[in-house]
Amino acid sequence: MSATTAVIRATNLTKTYRYSEQAPGLAGAVRGLLRPQRRERIAVDALSLTVPPGQIIGLLGPNGAGKTTTIKMLCGLLRPTGGELEVLGHRPARRSFDFLSRISVVFGQKSMLWWDVSTYDSLLIHREMYALTKPRFDAAVDELSERLDVTDLLHVPVRKLSLGQRMRCELVLALLHGPDLLFADEPTVGLDVVAKLALRNFLAELNRDHGTTIVLTSHDMSDVAALCGRIALIDHGVIGFDGDLAELRARSGQHADADLDQVLAAMFRGRS
Numbered sequence: 547m548s549a550t551t552a553v554i555r556a557t558n559l560t561k562t563y564r565y566s567e568q569a570p571g572l573a574g575a576v577r578g579l580l581r582p583q584r585r586e587r588i589a590v591d592a593l594s595l596t597v598p599p600g601q602i603i604g605l606l607g608p609n610g611a612g613k614t615t616t617i618k619m620l621c622g623l624l625r626p627t628g629g630e631l632e633v634l635g636h637r638p639a640r641r642s643f644d645f646l647s648r649i650s651v652v653f654g655q656k657s658m659l660w661w662d663v664s665t666y667d668s669l670l671i672h673r674e675m676y677a678l679t680k681p682r683f684d685a686a687v688d689e690l691s692e693r694l695d696v697t698d699l700l701h702v703p704v705r706k707l708s709l710g711q712r713m714r715c716e717l718v719l720a721l722l723h724g725p726d727l728l729f730a731d732e733p734t735v736g737l738d739v740v741a742k743l744a745l746r747n748f749l750a751e752l753n754r755d756h757g758t759t760i761v762l763t764s765h766d767m768s769d770v771a772a773l774c775g776r777i778a779l780i781d782h783g784v785i786g787f788d789g790d791l792a793e794l795r796a797r798s799g800q801h802a803d804a805d806l807d808q809v810l811a812a813m814f815r816g817r818s
């Protein structure tokens with residue numbers, strides 16, 4: 547695969563957070579203000595990753611492994627401290643209009659919809675943001691709301707929706723502009739098994755019918771097993787494994803029927 551065809555090409559991608567630490571209590575707070583204790587934490591450590599178009603890749607790792615930091619750099623929310631990064635031929639941190647028009651992010655734990663108004667009102671705002679023509683906007687709303695079964699929910703204030711209903715509306719909003727690359731950060735968190743399956747099927751169809759590349763982070767191993775042909779395990783800011791589920795099982799030393807939870811627990815056992 548040539549470098550230009552990759553959707554994501556990261557080489558030695560690094561992020562070091564600089565922060566100041568403060569001792570407990572009022573005295574500590576005052577001392578922290580006068581003489582701050584500077585600290586550094588390497589959250590992502592020379593990570594290299596190439597993702598071709600149309601792939602669904604699962605980014606897995608224990609808490610604090612560096613997944614969110616990686617995703618924030620990939621979508622341009624954080625500027626890398628070092629390394630090379632190209633996403634859809636762009637440097638994400640520049641946040642060009644073309645780049646932002648071709649990516650999207652959906653968070654299971656954070657709503658992108660306006661709480662007190664209807665989903666449709668949020669969609670109208672996104673229509674302006676992405677400069678979509680009326681025919682393109684109408685066609686996207688029709689297709690997405692039908693596929694996600696939210697046609698009757700679009701005009702209901704978001705605060706009145708159940709979590710499962712809201713997540714489906716979040717996806718309509720996230721996909722309105724037809725991105726080539728979707729970052730889905732824990733999209734099924736808190737959903738019941740029916741809602742989870744519906745969302746999972748939708749993501750699989752989106753990938754199959756539109757060729758959308760999907761980067762999924764999830765602690766729900768059944769999502770990953772069902773959707774991701776490729777799994778990258780991040781720990782301490784580096785990729786320790788990159789392959790498919792069968793290879794991961796073999797590497798973990800677990801038996802062939804072991805579920806992904808058991809496999810990952812074996813891989814991360816003993817980490818500090």
Ligand SMILES: Nc1ncnc2c1ncn2[C@@H]1O[C@H](COP(=O)(O)OP(=O)(O)OP(=O)(O)O)[C@@H](O)[C@H]1O
Nearest residue numbers: 563565587589607608609610611612613614615616
């Ligand atoms: N703004 C920040 N300042 C300092 N350190 C940070 C900051 N954000 C994250 N970190 C640290 O960077 C490391 C990686 O954090 P990150 O949130 O990327 O992990 P994660 O894999 O997404 O974890 P989780 O699964 O718990 O969401 C952690 O040690 C975290 O404490």
